[in-house]
Amino acid sequence: SLLRFCGHAIAVRDRLLLTTETDHATGRGRIGVRDLQTLKKLDDWDTHGIDPHQLLLDGEGHLIVANGGVPTRPETGRLKLDLERMDSSLVALDEGSGEVRRQWRLGDPRLSLRHLAWGRTARGPVLGIALQAEHDAAVERASAPVLALFDGVHVLAVPPARPLSGYGGDIAFLDGMFAVGCPRAQGTALFGAAGEGQDFIPLEESCSIATTPGRIWAGGRHAALAASSGPDASRDLLSLPDIRLDNHWIVL
Numbered sequence: 001s002l003l004r005f006c007g008h009a010i011a012v013r014d015r016l017l018l019t020t021e022t023d024h025a026t027g028r029g030r031i032g033v034r035d036l037q038t039l040k041k042l043d044d045w046d047t048h049g050i051d052p053h054q055l056l057l058d059g060e061g062h063l064i065v066a067n068g069g070v071p072t073r074p075e076t077g078r079l080k081l082d083l084e085r086m087d088s089s090l091v092a093l094d095e096g097s098g099e100v101r102r103q104w105r106l107g108d109p110r111l112s113l114r115h116l117a118w119g120r121t122a123r124g125p126v127l128g129i130a131l132q133a134e135h136d137a138a139v140e141r142a143s144a145p146v147l148a149l150f151d152g153v154h155v156l157a158v159p160p161a162r163p164l165s166g167y168g169g170d171i172a173f174l175d176g177m178f179a180v181g182c183p184r185a186q187g188t189a190l191f192g193a194a195g196e197g198q199d200f201i202p203l204e205e206s207c208s209i210a211t212t213p214g215r216i217w218a219g220g221r222h223a224a225l226a227a228s229s230g231p232d233a234s235r236d237l238l239s240l241p242d243i244r245l246d247n248h249w250i251v252l
Helices: 138-143
Strands: 003-012 016-023 028-035 041-050 052-057 062-067 089-094 100-104 111-121 124-133 147-150 155-158 171-174 177-182 187-192 197-202 208-212 215-219 221-228 235-244
Touching: 003 028, 003 052, 016 041, 016 052, 028 052, 028 062, 041 052, 041 062, 041 089, 041 100, 062 111, 124 171, 124 177, 171 208, 171 215, 177 208, 177 215, 187 215
Parallel strands: 052 111, 111 171
Antiparallel strands: 003 016, 016 028, 028 041, 052 062, 062 089, 089 100, 111 124, 124 147, 147 155, 171 177, 177 187, 187 197, 208 215, 215 221, 221 235
């Protein structure tokens, strides 16, 4: 059947490439398993949901996948349809076989789980999940959370300290903080590892987030911003007049 890539991939054990995909015939989410060198398709696994997006390993033999849960149809591309049927979830698959191990959902079915970043608290690792709200009412979307946290047992949405337009783009973790790009709120929201709201850094259409030691890098419309952490925090704005950055970037 015809498969469509969903935008994210990871390398596993230096020999496999895993990609999130959608089966056009059924609308179901799949994980494509390919040889990392030749890109030959070796297998594909069910994500046990629809609209799969980012995927990460948890270091314990599991592949963690965010099923965005937004229904689409092949004939209308990425147009969102039948949102009352949304079914977003976080799923843990066996890293070697793709067998489902666990699955979690938020209490609000109109919050789409999409982008992932591992962080750490004193109690251990925690997964930050950037959310996108798909409520019918604009007022609900405007006040909706942009971050959820997964502690290995529960997935819980974090109420924002200020309205963030219900749209979390990219996410990264640095020095005890999750940074979430919020392009519709025109900035980057910072949260503590336990979800406490800490700060908001204005930047037009801020979405792409990356980190280097001691710095969070946010990319926006015709500009990028480097924010340092620690007691001597600084914020440096870099003008990019001829560049409009996309949703993600990485440090090379």
